[in-house]
Amino acid sequence: MTSDIVIIGGGVIGLAIAIELKLRGTSVTVLCRDFQAAATHAAAGMLAPDAENITNGVMRALCWRSRALYPDWTRKLEELTSLNTGYRPCGVLAPFFEEAGGQGGRGAGGAEEENTLSSPAYWLDKETIHQYQPGLGAEVAGGWWYPEDAQVDNRALARVLWTAAESVGVELKDGVTVDAFLQQQGQVVGVQTNAGVIRAAHYVLTSGSWSNELLPLPVRPKKGQMLSVRIPEFVPELPLKRVLFGQDIYIVPRRDRLIIGATSEDVGFIPDNTPEGIQTLLQAAIRLYPQLKHYPIQEFWWGFRPATPDELPILGTSHCQNLTLATGHYRNGILLAPVTAALIADLILSQKSDPLLADFHYSRFHTKPSTSTPMLTHSANFSNGRNTTPLPTDAINHVSTDSPLVIAGKTFQSRLMTGTGKYRNIEEMQQSIAASDCQIVTVAVRRVQTKAPGHEGLAEALDWTKIWMLPNTAGCQTAEEAIRVARLGREMAKLLGQEDNNFVKLEVIPDLKYLLPDPIGTLQAAEQLVKEGFAVLPYINADPMLAKRLEEVGCATVMPLASPIGSGQGLKTTANIQIIIENASVPVVVDAGIGSPSQAAQAMELGADALLINSAIALSQNPAAMARAMNLATVAGRLAYLAGRMPIKDYASPSSPLTGTITS
Numbered sequence: 001m002t003s004d005i006v007i008i009g010g011g012v013i014g015l016a017i018a019i020e021l022k023l024r025g026t027s028v029t030v031l032c033r034d035f036q037a038a039a040t041h042a043a044a045g046m047l048a049p050d051a052e053n054i055t056n057g058v059m060r061a062l063c064w065r066s067r068a069l070y071p072d073w074t075r076k077l078e079e080l081t082s083l084n085t086g087y088r089p090c091g092v093l094a095p096f097f098e099e100a101g102g103q104g105g106r107g108a109g110g111a112e113e114e115n116t117l118s119s120p121a122y123w124l125d126k127e128t129i130h131q132y133q134p135g136l137g138a139e140v141a142g143g144w145w146y147p148e149d150a151q152v153d154n155r156a157l158a159r160v161l162w163t164a165a166e167s168v169g170v171e172l173k174d175g176v177t178v179d180a181f182l183q184q185q186g187q188v189v190g191v192q193t194n195a196g197v198i199r200a201a202h203y204v205l206t207s208g209s210w211s212n213e214l215l216p217l218p219v220r221p222k223k224g225q226m227l228s229v230r231i232p233e234f235v236p237e238l239p240l241k242r243v244l245f246g247q248d249i250y251i252v253p254r255r256d257r258l259i260i261g262a263t264s265e266d267v268g269f270i271p272d273n274t275p276e277g278i279q280t281l282l283q284a285a286i287r288l289y290p291q292l293k294h295y296p297i298q299e300f301w302w303g304f305r306p307a308t309p310d311e312l313p314i315l316g317t318s319h320c321q322n323l324t325l326a327t328g329h330y331r332n333g334i335l336l337a338p339v340t341a342a343l344i345a346d347l348i349l350s351q352k353s354d355p356l357l358a359d360f361h362y363s364r365f366h367t368k369p370s371t372s373t374p375m376l377t378h379s380a381n382f383s384n385g386r387n388t389t390p391l392p393t394d395a396i397n398h399v400s401t402d403s404p405l406v407i408a409g410k411t412f413q414s415r416l417m418t419g420t421g422k423y424r425n426i427e428e429m430q431q432s433i434a435a436s437d438c439q440i441v442t443v444a445v446r447r448v449q450t451k452a453p454g455h456e457g458l459a460e461a462l463d464w465t466k467i468w469m470l471p472n473t474a475g476c477q478t479a480e481e482a483i484r485v486a487r488l489g490r491e492m493a494k495l496l497g498q499e500d501n502n503f504v505k506l507e508v509i510p511d512l513k514y515l516l517p518d519p520i521g522t523l524q525a526a527e528q529l530v531k532e533g534f535a536v537l538p539y540i541n542a543d544p545m546l547a548k549r550l551e552e553v554g555c556a557t558v559m560p561l562a563s564p565i566g567s568g569q570g571l572k573t574t575a576n577i578q579i580i581i582e583n584a585s586v587p588v589v590v591d592a593g594i595g596s597p598s599q600a601a602q603a604m605e606l607g608a609d610a611l612l613i614n615s616a617i618a619l620s621q622n623p624a625a626m627a628r629a630m631n632l633a634t635v636a637g638r639l640a641y642l643a644g645r646m647p648i649k650d651y652a653s654p655s656s657p658l659t660g661t662i663t664s
């Protein structure tokens, strides 16, 4: 055994936790694939929860707590190393341009001060802000001043953390990649690495954007490009005293340079700076602070923020008793390092779980109800969004709340998904989708791109502010084609205003007669798309092994077929679907082959989390009525599943008791 605790990942989070644990008396080893590749080096180092306008209350509280820890935390590190972290409680100024409207669309009308519970903010009018910070662009019409926000030189901090960890006796192994967790009976018994198997009593996952390579956690990279300009000799003293946090741009003053950032791109792990990225940054920065256009460019770089679907970190216990998670810190990992270190050390060493941690537990992304502890239910959860007659109170009292359907961190009330294909006309499609009360509609990217019959005007036909688009790769015969079409789908969703829609229904179907999906091509495409940050919903044959593999590579759901697409044959793969449901920790969506509401209800009774039904609705005599029937069947099947079916018996059992009857 190397140490008591092994930490996987040596960025700001891994190192902060390592030092905290070591100082509390445990032996710690940090395994890091590449210290220099950590987002920690790429960041801007802002400690700016107020300027970031974090709306989630618990997250705001976590950030404030961490910001308050910063002065003591950095002082302690500086004492350990005699190095400077560049921590500066400089405040942040958030200027707004005229077009943003009064008080930049943020503050309460006319108020000078925004009274947040523990962090003040002050509105500065045009004259005051230009006086307070000379050199701002002429279009700046006012702005907020956040005096408690601060900054740290994140590269200096990374150096200090590494040196501090060495000096307190943490064993640091850079260049060691963890390939897998070795797990037995709910315990991690070792990590497989390029340097052999390494064992410890406890493990902590802190591998940032790459966490998803090791565990099915919905962490994906959000690329950020940055650059810096040097403060030239002709400028006598540092022109900016505080961070400028503009609209889509920030400028962070360091001792001898200005840091300008950052783009936010969903491009997976594609490296490098691009002309478009840098041009966008420079344009916005010059508008905000025009004199920097004369400053020499010093450096370009990029990094990958570890993003989760709800943009909150994943902190706390895991599915294994001796594995703790601290990842997904997205755009606030530098800020959150001290509080993460303290809370995780408390959790591991004293089993003390701070109440704040509850909201950041990984299970918020895995809400599959378990059959052993049935979820009780309220009628409101069974309406599929529509007001149906409520259940009688005594029934409600016997069943508690069903959880909503959660896919890749996004919550849906309806468990029925539909499509847009095969309708006789667009009105029928609109009416049916409305009658189904579904919230997810799948759309064939290729057919929309090529304006195939029935797909013209589709973008305008549906209200995409209410319906979540699920782009699908129908018509793709190979993994490569499907990957290409998935990327187009993401662009399509953006054009429809769904900027954060990274969903794709993956279909790789080389066989045109039976339309059966290619399992190998599907797995290959899924692996790549997950790496690129997609929430992948793969359409598969009802193969339990394949379903498991897809889950392991990070798919957001699995979508086994009931019978061939468009056949209406109903549930022909019941036994396998049942095994998939039993073993899945992601939602199981039964897709294809359902022909009638009774079959829909049956699939839900098995414990499927949701259904995708298109042909059975579109090809019926009255699609809108059938859509409604499918909605009711989905609800009924779900309710029946939660209620628990009576056992099947070999012989009759009378409904009325035979004892106590009147005999002559």
Ligand SMILES: Cc1cc2nc3c(=O)[nH]c(=O)nc-3n(C[C@H](O)[C@H](O)[C@H](O)COP(=O)(O)OP(=O)(O)OC[C@H]3O[C@@H](n4cnc5c(N)ncnc54)[C@H](O)[C@@H]3O)c2cc1C
Pocket: 008, 009, 010, 011, 012, 013, 014, 031, 032, 033, 034, 035, 036, 037, 038, 039, 040, 041, 042, 043, 044, 045, 046, 047, 176, 177, 178, 179, 206, 207, 208, 209, 210, 211, 213, 214, 223, 224, 225, 226, 261, 262, 302, 303, 304, 305, 306, 326, 327, 328, 329, 330, 331, 332, 333, 334, 335, 336
């Ligand atoms: C452009 C940009 C600007 C940002 N600005 C700010 C900011 O102003 N303020 C702020 O608070 N945050 C900011 N952030 C976010 C912040 O940088 C991250 O949240 C933070 O660095 C995450 O730290 P981490 O330790 O979890 O991950 P990282 O710093 O990415 O470190 C992860 C480490 O794990 C290693 N690793 C990965 N996989 C394995 C494996 N299998 N085996 C072994 N090692 C592995 C990697 O090599 C890496 O060294 C910014 C990020 C970017 C990209």
